[in-house]
Amino acid sequence: xxxxxxxxxxxELLNYIVGILTxxxxxxxxIFPGFLNIMLGAAFLVWLERKLxxxxxxxxxxxxxxxxxxxxxxxxxxxxxxxxxIFPELADKKVLILGALALMMLAVAPVVxxxxxxxxxxxxxxxxxxxxxxxxxxxxxxxxxxxxxxxSKYSLLGGLRSMFQQVAYEVPxxxxxxxxxxxxxxxxxxxxxxxxxxxxxxVPEVLGFAVFFTAILAELERIPFDLPEAETELxxxxxxxxxxxxxxxxxxxxxxxxxxxxxxxTALFLGGWSGPSVIPQPVWFLAKTFLVASVMVIxxxxxxxxxxxxxxxxxxxxxxxxxxxxxxVTAGLIWLGLGGIWKV
Amino acid sequence: MPDPIFLVLSAVVVVSAIxxxxxxxxxxxxxxxxxxxxxxxxxxxxxxxxxxxMFQIAVYVGAVVVLIMFTIMLVRRDSGRPAExxxxxxxxxxxxxxxxxxxxxxxxxxxxxxxxxxxMPILSEISLHDLGRTLASGYALAxxxxxxxxxxxxxxxxxxxxxxxxxERGGAA
Amino acid sequence: xxxxxxxxxxxxxxxxFLVTFPLLVFGWLMGAKGRNAIRDGPFESGQPRMGEARQRxxxxxxxxxxxxxxxxxxxxxxxxxxxxxxxxxFTDNLLFIVFLIVLVAxxxxxxxxxxxxxxW
Numbered sequence: 001x002x003x004x005x006x007x008x009x010x011x012e013l014l015n016y017i018v019g020i021l022t023x024x025x026x027x028x029x030x031i032f033p034g035f036l037n038i039m040l041g042a043a044f045l046v047w048l049e050r051k052l053x054x055x056x057x058x059x060x061x062x063x064x065x066x067x068x069x070x071x072x073x074x075x076x077x078x079x080x081x082x083x084x085x086i087f088p089e090l091a092d093k094k095v096l097i098l099g100a101l102a103l104m105m106l107a108v109a110p111v112v113x114x115x116x117x118x119x120x121x122x123x124x125x126x127x128x129x130x131x132x133x134x135x136x137x138x139x140x141x142x143x144x145x146x147x148x149x150x151x152s153k154y155s156l157l158g159g160l161r162s163m164f165q166q167v168a169y170e171v172p173x174x175x176x177x178x179x180x181x182x183x184x185x186x187x188x189x190x191x192x193x194x195x196x197x198x199x200x201x202x203v204p205e206v207l208g209f210a211v212f213f214t215a216i217l218a219e220l221e222r223i224p225f226d227l228p229e230a231e232t233e234l235x236x237x238x239x240x241x242x243x244x245x246x247x248x249x250x251x252x253x254x255x256x257x258x259x260x261x262x263x264x265x266t267a268l269f270l271g272g273w274s275g276p277s278v279i280p281q282p283v284w285f286l287a288k289t290f291l292v293a294s295v296m297v298i299x300x301x302x303x304x305x306x307x308x309x310x311x312x313x314x315x316x317x318x319x320x321x322x323x324x325x326x327x328x329v330t331a332g333l334i335w336l337g338l339g340g341i342w343k344v
Numbered sequence: 345m346p347d348p349i350f351l352v353l354s355a356v357v358v359v360s361a362i363x364x365x366x367x368x369x370x371x372x373x374x375x376x377x378x379x380x381x382x383x384x385x386x387x388x389x390x391x392x393x394x395x396x397x398m399f400q401i402a403v404y405v406g407a408v409v410v411l412i413m414f415t416i417m418l419v420r421r422d423s424g425r426p427a428e429x430x431x432x433x434x435x436x437x438x439x440x441x442x443x444x445x446x447x448x449x450x451x452x453x454x455x456x457x458x459x460x461x462x463x464m465p466i467l468s469e470i471s472l473h474d475l476g477r478t479l480a481s482g483y484a485l486a487x488x489x490x491x492x493x494x495x496x497x498x499x500x501x502x503x504x505x506x507x508x509x510x511x512e513r514g515g516a517a
Numbered sequence: 518x519x520x521x522x523x524x525x526x527x528x529x530x531x532x533x534f535l536v537t538f539p540l541l542v543f544g545w546l547m548g549a550k551g552r553n554a555i556r557d558g559p560f561e562s563g564q565p566r567m568g569e570a571r572q573r574x575x576x577x578x579x580x581x582x583x584x585x586x587x588x589x590x591x592x593x594x595x596x597x598x599x600x601x602x603x604x605x606x607f608t609d610n611l612l613f614i615v616f617l618i619v620l621v622a623x624x625x626x627x628x629x630x631x632x633x634x635x636x637w
Contacts, residue, residue: 025525026528029528082544085544101537101538109530123522125394127395127398160414160417167407168585170589171589178596178599185600185601316624331614394523403586407586476601479594495619496623498584499623507635
C-alpha cells in the first residue's frame with residue numbers, strides 16, 4: 001500500500017481545469033444550451049407571460065422598459081437585487097436562503113441531457129430521461145423545507161399543498177412517457193429525438209402527451225394548478241417569506257423550470273429539432289419550445305383554479321388511469337407491428 | 345491508492361449521517377439524511393450503475409425523505425425550544441464501546457480477507473436494454489410479488505394509521 | 518478532453534452555484550436593514566399573528582403519500598420493463614399488464630380513504 005490518499009498534484013489539477021475551460025463542452029455549458037440560453041430563455045418567458053396574459057385580458061402589459069417592454073424582466077431583476085431581504089423573526093434564515101439556492105440549482109439541472117440540436121447537448125446521457133425525472137422528484141423536498149423554514153401558517157400550508165400536488169402528478173408524468181420508452185427502447189433523449197424523424201411522438205402518444213402536459217402544468221404550479229401559490233389566498237404560498245434577492249432567485253427558478261420543461265416536452269413529443277433544414281435545427285427547437293410555453297401562458301389566462309381535493313383526486317384517480325391506458329394503447333400498437341416507424 | 349472521489353463521497357455519506365443524528369432540529373436531520381442518500385447514489389455512479397443511482401435518488405430522496413419530512417412537520421412541538429439532551433448512562437456508553445469494537449473487528453477482518461485493490465471495480469457493463477430484459481423475463485415473478493407486497497404494505501399502513509370512527513348509537517364494537 | 522457524463526453534471530451544478538451564490542450574497546449585503554416588531558412577524562396580510570404555525574394540516578391526504586412511495590418504486594421497475602418491451606415474449610408482457618391492472622385496487626382504497634376526513 002503506497003499512500004492512503006492520492007492527492008493530485010497541483011499541475012494535474014491545473015491541467016484538468018484548463019482542459020475543462022477550453023473544451024467545447026464548457027462553451028456549450030455556458031452559452032448554448034447552457035446558462036446563457038437558460039437565463040435568456042427564462043427572462044424572455046417572464047416578458048412573454050406578462051405580455052400574453054395582458055393580451056388575453058385585453059390589456060397591454062409591459063410597455064416602457066425598452067421596446068415592447070422587453071427589458072421589463074431586467075428592470076425587475078435589478079430592483080429586486082437592491083431590496084432588503086426581510087426574514088421573519090421566527091424563520092430560519094439559513095434554510096430560506098439555501099433553499100432558494102437549491103431551487104435554482106435544481107431548476108437548471110434537467111437541461112444537461114436535453115438536445116437542442118444535433119450535437120448541441122451538454123452531456124449525452126444514456127439515462128437522460130430518468131435523470132430528468134430523478135431531478136424533478138427532488139423538488140418537493142426543497143419546497144417542504146422552504147415552507148417549513150418560513151414558520152408561518154400560510155407558507156407551511158402552501159408548502160404542504162405544493163408537495164402533495166407535485167408528488168401526486170409525478171406518477172402520471174412518468175407513466176405517460178412509458179409509451180415513448182416502449183416504442184424506442186431507450187432513455188437517451190438524443191435517440192428519442194432522432195427516432196421522431198418521420199413521425200413525431202405526439203401522433204401515437206396523443207393521450208400520453210395530454211397527460212404529460214397536464215402533469216407538467218401541475219409540477220410547475222401553473223394555473224389551473226396554482227393552488228400552492230393562490231395569489232389571492234396564500235400570497236405566494238410557500239415562497240411568501242422569500243424577499244429581495246431570495247425571491248428573485250425563486251421567481252427565476254420558477255420560470256427556468258417552465259423553460260426547461262417546455263424544452264423537454266419538445267424533445268419528447270414534438271420531434272425536437274426536426275424540421276425542414278432551411279432553418280437551423282436549434283431555431284426549430286427553440287420555436288417549438290416557445291410555442292409550448294405560450295400555450296401554457298394562455299392556459300393561465302383562461303382557466304380557473306382547481307380546488308385542492310379535486311386536484312389530488314384527479315391526479316390519482318383519473319390522470320393515472322389515463323396514463324395507464326396510454327401504456328396499453330402503445331402496447332397494442334407495438335403488437336400490431338406498427339412500432340417499426342420509430343425503431344431506433 | 346483509493347479513488348479520491350470515493351473518499352469524498354464516503355465522507356459525505358458518513359458525515360451527513362452523523363449530522364442527521366446529532367442535529368437539534370428534526371428537520372435538519374431529514375436534510376442530513378437526504379445528503380447521505382445522495383452520497384450513496386454518487387457511490388453507485390462510481391460503480392457504473394447509473395440506473396441504480398437514479399432509482400436511489402428518485403425513490404429514497406424523492407419519496408422516503410419527503411414522507412419523513414411530512415411526518416416531522418406534523419409532530420407538534422413547542423416552537424423554539426430544542427429537544428433536551430440527556431447524558432447517556434453507563435449502559436449507553438458500554439453499548440457504544442462494544443459497537444465500536446465490533447465495527448473495528450469487521451473492518452479488520454474485511455481488510456485481511458478481501459484482496460485490496462485501489463481500482464474502482466466496474467461491476468458490470470450491462471446495457472439498460474439487457475437489464476430490462478433480464479428483469480422482466482427471468483425475474484418477472486419476483487418483480488410481481490415485490491410489487492404486490494409493496495401494495496399490500498401500503499394498504500396495511502393506511503389501515504393502521506387511520507382513526508377508527510367513534511361508535512354511534514347501536515352497533516356492535 | 519472527453520468527460521465522463523456525471524462529472525459534467527457536477528461541473529454544471531457547480532457553475533449554477535457560482536452564478537447564484539454571489540447574487541444572494543450581494544442581496545444580503547446591499548439590502549437595507551431595519552428590524553422592528555411589524556417587519557419581523559410572518560406575513561399574514563397585515564393582521565397580527567394568530568395561532569401556532571406548525572400544526573396538523575392535511576393529514577387527510579396521507580394515503581396519497583403512501584401510495585406515492587409505492588408507485589415510485591413500481592414506476593422505476595416499469596421503466597426497465599418498458600425498455601425491453603419490444604423484445605420480450607407476449608406472456609411476460611401480459612404478466613406486467615395484468616400486474617398494472619391489479620394495482621388499481623390498492624389505489625382505489627387509498628382514494629376512498631382520503632375522501633373521508635373523519636378518519637384522520
